[in-house]
Amino acid sequence: MKLISILLLLLASIASPAFADEPYQLVPPRTADETSSIRAAVLLPLTGPMAAVGAEMRRSIEFALIGSRNPGVILQFYDSSGTKDKAREAVKRAKQEQADIVIGPLLKDATEGVRREGGLRAISFTTSADVLSSNVVSVGFMPDDQIEAIINFAASRGVERFAMITPKSESGKIIRDLVRDKIRSVRGKVVYDEQYVKGDISKLAERVSNFAARTKEYDEHVAKVERRHHYLQSLAHNFPDELATAFDSENYSSARAEIAALSRMIEDLKKKNTVSPPPFDAVFLTGDDMNDIIMLGSMLLYYDVRSEDVKFLGLSQLAHDRVYDERAFRGAWFPLAPSRYQAQFAEAFEKYLGAPPSRLALLAYDAAALVASGLATEDGLRSKDGFSGLSGVFRFKSDGRSERLMEIREVTGGRTKSRVLQPANIEF
Numbered sequence: 001m002k003l004i005s006i007l008l009l010l011l012a013s014i015a016s017p018a019f020a021d022e023p024y025q026l027v028p029p030r031t032a033d034e035t036s037s038i039r040a041a042v043l044l045p046l047t048g049p050m051a052a053v054g055a056e057m058r059r060s061i062e063f064a065l066i067g068s069r070n071p072g073v074i075l076q077f078y079d080s081s082g083t084k085d086k087a088r089e090a091v092k093r094a095k096q097e098q099a100d101i102v103i104g105p106l107l108k109d110a111t112e113g114v115r116r117e118g119g120l121r122a123i124s125f126t127t128s129a130d131v132l133s134s135n136v137v138s139v140g141f142m143p144d145d146q147i148e149a150i151i152n153f154a155a156s157r158g159v160e161r162f163a164m165i166t167p168k169s170e171s172g173k174i175i176r177d178l179v180r181d182k183i184r185s186v187r188g189k190v191v192y193d194e195q196y197v198k199g200d201i202s203k204l205a206e207r208v209s210n211f212a213a214r215t216k217e218y219d220e221h222v223a224k225v226e227r228r229h230h231y232l233q234s235l236a237h238n239f240p241d242e243l244a245t246a247f248d249s250e251n252y253s254s255a256r257a258e259i260a261a262l263s264r265m266i267e268d269l270k271k272k273n274t275v276s277p278p279p280f281d282a283v284f285l286t287g288d289d290m291n292d293i294i295m296l297g298s299m300l301l302y303y304d305v306r307s308e309d310v311k312f313l314g315l316s317q318l319a320h321d322r323v324y325d326e327r328a329f330r331g332a333w334f335p336l337a338p339s340r341y342q343a344q345f346a347e348a349f350e351k352y353l354g355a356p357p358s359r360l361a362l363l364a365y366d367a368a369a370l371v372a373s374g375l376a377t378e379d380g381l382r383s384k385d386g387f388s389g390l391s392g393v394f395r396f397k398s399d400g401r402s403e404r405l406m407e408i409r410e411v412t413g414g415r416t417k418s419r420v421l422q423p424a425n426i427e428f
Contacts, residue, residue, distance in 0.1 A: 038374075039099045039101075041097075042075055042078065046080075053360060054106065056353075056357070057364035060368070063365060064369045068372035078090035087109070087114050088113040088114070091114050101121050101122070105124060106126070111124045111136065112131040115135075121135050121378065122137070124137065125140045127143065128174075134400060139366055140402065142403075143175050143178055145404045151186060151284075159311060161191045161282075162280060164192065165194050165208065165285040167287055168195040169288055194208055201295045208283070209304060222266075232262070243255045278304075283300065286314055286317065290317070290323075293314070293317065297329050307328065316335055324418065329413075334411075337391060349361065366394075385428070386405075407423050
């Protein structure tokens, strides 16, 4: 397996990395002795609503160049503004300024603009496969591998009945279709297939939980237990002789034992809202932002969908401190691309830039490291061996999508946060 030349240990010895602050750079013309250099056009949203994300990714790309110690890579920054037209304009300008390869863009529309303009190989960050090609690849975490890994694992652990909850959005529809098809391929059954919009999560959770029917069953069960308990206590108080023949002798050793058991049962029932679990073994949920994920988990718990009865499943977005701290997700399963060097990078990144890196920062680092290592050639990107980076082990498919090796983790909460249930394969 090829290893991207990311020498993270060198980062600790760098006294104070210098990062550019200006949104653009003047690009000098290529000189006669520059034949062996690589000019990388970096297309990121440096202005507009995604400017903060673009700035973090830019810092990470500059960090990668510092770590590579490769003076032959020249970064040329362009503002994509996250739009198709701006990205096409940026690519035209990059070609005029003799760029060899593009790092970016971040979003689907901008990536489509790069693909349509053509003429330059690009390493994008989008997770939308329909805007990729053999010449425009993505290091983004595509949903395919994650869904394949988590549904296969759930089926191997005996999960047969699934509830699906996805956002009513373009990305939600893609994930929904992939999950539904995968569940069918493992001979599972989709019990609920729900889409939501913001503001509708509470009603959806109540509906998916089958709360009305389960609470009706609960009320009937509580009434039955309380009637039995009251009957035996009345006998004990008023007709003690009859009590000896009135108790459930098949399940209890004496009338007093049954009364005590019924008392404990009543106390336990006071802590619940339902008796039977929901009509599914697992619920797969995803969201376009973390607030939706947390709201889904908390509302499902409110309507008595508990991790003791139902397994919560999701994508690698569940690897988040807010998820780890949410009681509803205790025991949830999710796929994750493991990395040996993330902790070292995060420590160095936070030391110099004052905040821990996001997942997009890891992807930006890997894209830049591919370029700096000299592996981002047409043949290099087609390597079947794959690459080992900060974001895990990956390789590119012929259609431009990245394929990743995934491990399965379980949310534990507390100090450990999560643990590995199934390690990732060591090679493709």
